[in-house]
Amino acid sequence: MDKTSTWIPLTTLVFVLLLISSASAITDASDGMMFEHFFGYILFMFHALFSVFFDLISRIAMNFLISEYFVYCLGFNVSALQDLYRTLSYPAQLTGWKSKGGDPCEEQWKGISCNGSSIIYIKLNGLDLGGYLGEQLNLMNLKQLDLSSNHIQGEIPSLLPPNATTIDLSCNDFNMSIPYSLNSMIRLRHLNFSHNALTGPIGNVFTSLHNLKQMDLSFNNFTGDLPSSFGNLRNLTGLYLQNNKFTCSVIFFANLPLVDLNIQDNHFSGVIPKNFSHVPNIKIEGNAFEVGTFEYLLQRFGAVIKLCSVVDW
Structure with a gap:
């Protein structure tokens, strides 16, 4: 039985007991004390009833708000998935998915994992999916999104799941650049x-x-210089920038706790930061780093050496 519903008979019982007590007080008391006892019992009765009813109403309201919240979240999640289904052109590979209605958690839509009514994983890698992702993929409770190894094209959505820890969109046909909303994904740990x-x-x-x-x-x-915000990635241990057209210096991640660094085949120039000598796995060849103080690093890693403008570090 629902816990809230048990309070209704309990409230009635309290009310009856208090009336009996009041009647007893009126019967047994002397004429001089009758009104005082009766008035005191009436005050006590209303105080007790008010407390019971207030607690009852609070519980009902809280249960209602919680149920409405889960209904809203489920509806929002379903709507977001249906938008994704539409922009991917309703692929047959996504078994169980529906363009209208449905419950992705109860009905076990392909690639969807839930915690209760909250969608926490979307894993649709290697399904030969095409189409686009649309402008928003704003699933609030999503932790991991894996759409790798497909043929999805167009821009990366301007709004990605804000609480995600893993985003993998690798091996697709996305174009344009990285959306600025990425900066708000403060829980992100893995980005590909x-x-x-x-x-x-x-x-x-x-x-x-x-x-x-x-x-x-x-x-x-990618082209141009690296942004200074690279220096804020203070927990970054693996960075892979190879085969792009980045230019200028690499000093912004010279002090990062890198274990793996690959910046091969770009247009980086200037000196090689001394701290790079502490990176266990590093590949820097195919750039235009300067011969100088850290020539031994270049020799160690087999970089293509070309003279260019000096970057003071």
């Missing part, structure tokens, strides 16, 4: 946009990503 057709300079989209540990932007068409 590699093997796409992303272009242009990267803006300062890493300022708040202090929890990021692995980032792969390799095999794209």
